[in-house]
Amino acid sequence: MSTRRTRTIVAALATVLLAGSMAACGNSDTGGGDGGGDGKIVLGFSQVGAESGWRTANTTSIKDAAVEAGIELKFDDAQQKQENQIKAIRNFIQQKVDVIAFSPVVESGWDTVLKEAKDAGIPVILTDRAVDSADKTLYKTFLGSDFVKEGRLAGEWLVEQTKTAAGPVNIVELQGTTGSAPANDRKEGFAAAIAANPNLKIVASQSGDFKRADGKQVMEQFLKANPDIDVLFAHNDDMGLGALEAITAAGKVPGKDITIITIDAVKDGMQALADGKFNFIAECSPLLGPQLMELVKKVEAGEEVPARIETEETTFTQEQAREALPNRKY
Template identity: 50%
Template sequence: MKRRLGWYIFGLAIVILLTASGCLAGDNNPSNEQAIEAEWQSQDNAEEPSAEVYPPARPLVLGFSQLGSESDWREANTTSIKEAAEEAGIELLFENAEQSQEKQFEAIRSFIEKRVDVIAVAPVVHSGWDEILKEAKQAGIPVIITDRSIDIDDPSLYVTHIGADLYEEGVKAGKYLLDKMRDQQAPIGFVELRGTEGSSPSIQRGKGFQNTITGHDEYKLLDSEAADFTMEKGKQVMKGFLQEHGSEIRVLFAHNDDMALGAIEAIEEYGLRPGKDIVIISVDGTRKAFEKLVLGQINCVVECNPLLGPNVMQAVQELAAGRTLPKRIVSSESVFTEQMAEKEVGNRKY
């Protein structure tokens, strides 16, 4: 009896040892490893909080210095910026400089003080930006230049410029003129309504236009004067041109639609037919200008797209994500003539 009990205990011990060794061997079993990994993953997933558990991160903050509200184009540009910011969930600090570079400096300094994420500026004039942009760079705040360009010694002071190729707009206007008047008898006298003195559109559109017609001796510049991109000043200056040069004026190149619309009133009051007696070329592409195209009172509009808001907000988000932007982002634009106007006028959003 005692012998049987001894063999029973010995056999039970062997079973226990084999079972233990089997468990230890199972640690190296691939199927067991997968089971353990699945277990950890399930625990990780169970413990990971859903996105709703944490409050959303604070919105990006953009400080935007708009140069003014001098024209329908500018109003459309402002609306585009505000609507795009709201749609993108970006907090917008908006300041209207009312054509004052000093006010733009004040706005930028206030943005720096408030530690915004990005600063965007539509500059009043072309030069004088170096020092204020150095302040923004020292504060670690990236700067986007919109619409008009700037002239600075150190291009690294801003990350990108979003807007039209202003020089190319002048080139397009010049090419239209050469085509339109190719069979006309010389001399062909023309006048120019420039924008704000010292602004990049005034400088670059003028250069593009002049360089395109250079070498065509049949064209004679009779007068050129700044009219501040406004309808009232455009009418006033055009009235003076007509008093000085009268029927010598065969072409008007206006640097924006508002000045062209003012000039149309002056031409009609003088007793001439806009678009017929005087060919009118303008830049912008507002609905009011297209209506004059339909009537034949403007002959050509070179488009300058004001709807830059989506591009600006995308750039802000890209910067916040640490991505690099191209130094130049050019908006898509076209040239419209009288023949195209009726089809296009209904599509104008501004």
Template identity: 60%
Template sequence: MISRRSFLTGVAATVAVGSLAACGKKNNGTGGGKTVTLGFSQVGSESGWRSANTTSIKDAAGAAGINLKFSDAQQKQENQIQAIRDYITQKVDVISFSPVVSSGWDTVLKEAKAAKIPVILTDRQVDADASLWVSLVGSDFEAEGERAAHLLEKVLGQSSGPVNIAVLEGTTGSAPATQRAAGFKKVMDASHPEWKIVASQTGNFTRDGGKQVMAAFLQSHPEANVLFAHNDDMALGAIQSIQAAGRKPGTDIKIVSIDGVHDGFVAMTQGQINAIAECNPLLGPQLMDTVKKVLAKQSVEKWIKTQESDFLAADAASALPNRKY
């Protein structure tokens, strides 16, 4: 079992579950003529990365001839739990979701297992009995945190002086926030006693959150000269606050972030972000392939990792025209 820390949100709420029809094909690739129905619950639409992830899943479902029932949890775990229960009631063939937080899933996943509906996780891991889900299609977030730290090493080069790091964390209790922080600190503790985290707070993976929290950091910790953002959207929001404070992003405050969205690459071409560790949101084709294999009783890996790269500001101009999100 892959264990994760998390928190639970409170009051139960209902979620409207929409349906996206497949594009024509009836053969689901599993050897039968029945159209496969996939129930998918998305975290929300909090960032450019998430929007690209949603588009990839919808497009891939259509291309694969899979009937997709899609719901947006609006960043609330109770909405996702309700959506999963709705999918169980509707007797979909497969359930997939990108969990808002890591824990609190055992009960509903047991309900899916009792209904004999396989569950495939995407993007994020859960702290639950591994027998309750078939596979995870997604990134290694701890490795992303390590990669971000190694990028910072390259950004700082041979420069001397204090390295005072402000951290914009992702949503509290979410797998990427927990694991990216752990990966970054692993490298920092092992190799860089001169690095110091002077401030760390959640910006909830949103641009506005990054802007607001960074403004507070600049007031309470003016000594900060490095920003590690758990995603590009928070980094982009932070850039606005850094500029408003009369400081130069990418120069006065070095910035390393994670994701690799289009706007993040634009900021790199402008020298405002120094480096980005990519987290690939285009999981749709891999997910649909996994759905078909599971229904065909074929073996699948427990963790199907995505392929990702690292980029320094010097790479941004040449890479930007080829970015798909």
């Protein structure tokens, strides 16, 4: 056989072997995220929005924790609209991410899209807020707070403070986003707790959508319709901070003329408590990022995880807020 012919055959064989090698590489995708080529887990996360200081701190915690954990994060801001979250989840499914996590805008209406994720073999983690789906197999776990407990702690503190009150105590309530888990649960917990004192009466209750500006606007309406307000219960600090402006503008002293109870314990709220403008805060920590990334790794690996994981939280009085403020991370 001539040297030229031998070289031709060798070259042809090399081409065939190279093509086979490339085809094998192309078939090595196990169905993970499109960032999985470099070995990273891909997490699709849909956030409620940026409606409050708490939410901003929550987003920062998740983004920072993903970087530290070496997880590729595909982040979506739903701008407080359920339709945006459903669209984002469907996009994550199309992109074949490894895990989907989201903080639901509202509790209801998720079964269809969650089933789509389940059928695609993509596990889902709920963070911060729960859903009311009867089929618990549609998601792997829930990570967040006990909102009923937060409302109950706020109510129990008020019951203790008003146990010697002779007459009626008029309460106004600034609710969170209508239909959301924290709004529903905090209202439930607070109402159950204050039932222990028949003098405690909620005279007005309306949503402020967890926003500072809305809290101010609704509080202005409360003050016009109810001149004798004794207590404000706000479902988060931001609405309480907005209400402070309305109370001050009405010529009343927040924290004295009107007792103010809120939930979250973000830095601005804690400062208001330390200054005596708020009276009590039940904590709801937004720093869920590190725990979420641990769960993502376990779920993606097929490990069993608890159906519900609650964060450890506390409550604050004025003195406790002053002590905690210098080291507050959010």
